Amino acid sequence: MESLGPMVGFFSLKVKEKVVLIRELWLPQEAHGRLGLRTPARFGLKAMVEAELKAGVVNFSWRSASGCRTLLRLHRSLLWLQLLLEGLAGGPDAQGQYRTPGELGRAAYMVAxxxxxxxxxxxxxxxVFLALPDRRHFLELVCVRSQREATPILRSIIDALALVHAQTQQILAEHDMLELP
Structure with missing residues (x-):
């Protein structure tokens, strides 16, 4: 994302900040056996969600500093990236034109x-959508020269993102956390 320019790099920085926040909120507690976790084998998204719920860290009425809330924000960003890449992997419209990355990014943003x-x-x-580079730049990022070469590579990335998104969606939904403030 950083290679897409300073405007998109800002959002990449926000994602990194959220990952660091989850680590700060969760890993130190897990390492010291707080929240009832004693072994690294129990670490995972589901374990974090359950431990934070049990400890009363997650607030459903107002914003609180929790790994779950931060995870939800990352989860939404992951969906945005998945939808953007799906658009880039797609074919041209009826007139043979491909949508620009800016158009695709905007459409994904409106959903996610x-x-x-x-x-x-x-x-x-x-x-940000106005500042996104052209499609050729995106293709260069995945080391291809044509849309035809890019599609299978993008599909494998999309499949991996979709799997992570679906698993996280299930965990968050099980605990009614999809709309945390």
């Missing part, structure tokens, strides 16, 4: 992230 963002952030996101 916009419903959870305030108006100001949605407006700021529009600048």
């Amino acid at each position: 992230l916009a419903p959870h963002h305030p108006w100001v952030l949605r407006q700021a996101a529009e600048f």
